Amino acid sequence: QGSLVFLVSGLAVLGYAAALSAQPTYQGVVRAVCGPAAGRLCELCFLVNLFMIAVALLRVVGDQLEKRELLGAEGEGSPWFVDQRFTLPALCALVIFPLSVPREIGFQKYSSILGTLAACYLTLVIVLKYHLAVGPLTRPSGGNVIPTICFGFQCHEACVAIYSSMRNQSFSHWVAISVLSMLICLLIYSLTGLYGYLTFGGDVAPDILMSYPGNDPVVIVARLLFGVSIVTIYPIVVLLGRSVVQDLCAYPKLRATLVSERHEWQSRVALTISWMAATLAIALFVPDIGKVIELIGGISAFFIFIFPGRHREGEGWEAAGPFWAVLITWGVVSVLGGTFVCGQSAALAVMGLLR
Template structure:
């Protein structure tokens, strides 16, 4: 497919969605579009890397060494293709692109479900970030301050989750995704440090010191302060069991950054397909390399005893580990707003659709009966008004409070990642890109001659694979837990 064939005239207010005959550079002169190729790669990579990286060794432990390596290649390639499909779809709506605007010109009746899936996924990731803080900070605290009493509030996960939410608030209220490019760079440095720790302590085994011995004595009172140790860890090359399907969504989850690709596309100064391809390919390849290294060396270190948060398994026997654990805390706190942005935007569209349907006005009726309005004559910009300050405030606050409550209630990171990966991640990575691209390509009058294009049917196949993956993984999680 020719990368230039779909370029749209984003700055022309009179441009029609099905008019693809005019091809002009997609360069914005607006002050609202500040993203460069480099800053966009940083933002997307930081969205990609996070709690999935901490859980990757556990995913290897459920699938085996060689199968884990293969899974990263397969799901990384699938994520890359899904990102490419979404950017191709984005050329139909220009810089107003969102899952909502695309669904309004394809499946208006289902748009509420599309955005609901995105909001669930992003909310689940936000919760996982807070769980990581609650897991690691008590370990860091006792490592830095061995004299802290075991019954101190400083060693409770709820205390540190509360502190992290308070620190996150200023970042969570930022309105532009590209505003996070500097904090995203800091987060990536923390990821690289984890990369170093996993390799270093594979070749140089850690030892128990007096701090760890003291933590072992507190096993019954403060169990989260006791990392697991590899006692004769067993490493297998291929594993086929129900745990394989239960943890398979972690691989999907690990490569899910699709919720932010349309925002990145909108905010890039030059969002030509050539530049967008650089962003998505660089981010995915970078993520694959890190996942391979962390997954392989983490699994080889802990074997079949690997837990869902690998960094919490390393004892605080040195400041190298302590700093790495603290870096992970900083990383997830800085990454939290990257999930807040699409979650808030998608929830806004969900409420918009609910209001339209309940009011039964003309626009609402068109959502219930999409045949009243042709998808190619629908104008998604009518539904893309900026969020009011009041709505922005209360929606952000609600997400913060709800994620805080859930993080304090759920203590297992792995189950959160598996459920989110099987539902929201599968929907965003495979189901939506595939069906949206297929619909736009096959029903555009100017593209009738392309209906037999291989890409169209590959997109449809991707949609089917996503449905099958979601059903199989959810059944494995809930029926064989």
């Protein structure tokens, strides 16, 4: 709950900065508000983080496909068409790619409804499975949970694009949406994590659905819906990553020139295919999603704490009046806290990968 203060305040600052700078992307807001150097650093961190998130999402889908019961084939003699190396690329080509090609993020609001419902169903299954199970109560084990929290609540990368696509862009409306969204995520994540640990203790898998037997029809449905929720998230990550690549590759003068619709479409399709192919190739060989999440969570601290905490004096920010000192204090605390979280999480993740 304490992290929720930083999460919501970061969203509020980013929304306000987006309105102030009139930039449609996160990296554009940082470049306009914090300067070109910070903008370039943001683009590089943004690209690395989004790429790793995309790998993690595909890895989670791959974990669900590893359960042969999901596809009706069980045992070592399973046919080739249920192998993850076939099903995951097929899913990317037939389902994820068409959802990832559109130019604007507003298109994803319809598919995201399915993802939200799928997450609610997953939480309900985990809670009911715990209460209906017969066995001793287990205690959650401790650990470095901050990276996982950052990974789970990392909507900050997409928040500027979402704000730019809203019809009502008033600051109060944005804050209300941010608070409500974070509270819903807090409820879903807390119940899922709590009852998952109470059910399996320290033996719970990083992907909790992998801890349940694969022949349970309720769990099979949960896996299918969980896959749907991931499929709705991945295109958003592709869209954001594509915008960063376009910013990095385009010269400043070319950014202002007009390109034909055909050329823009060809460029968008080529970037989407390249992004999906690269992340898919890595996802097929990642053994442990838990270590990847730790590393991603550390990098996500940049976008949750550090960049929202930075500021540069300019037109519009002085309107805070007597609260200016409070905002500066919050910015210092946010940057220092984010630096600590980022450094600690990245170091622990790298040490874990080298073991």
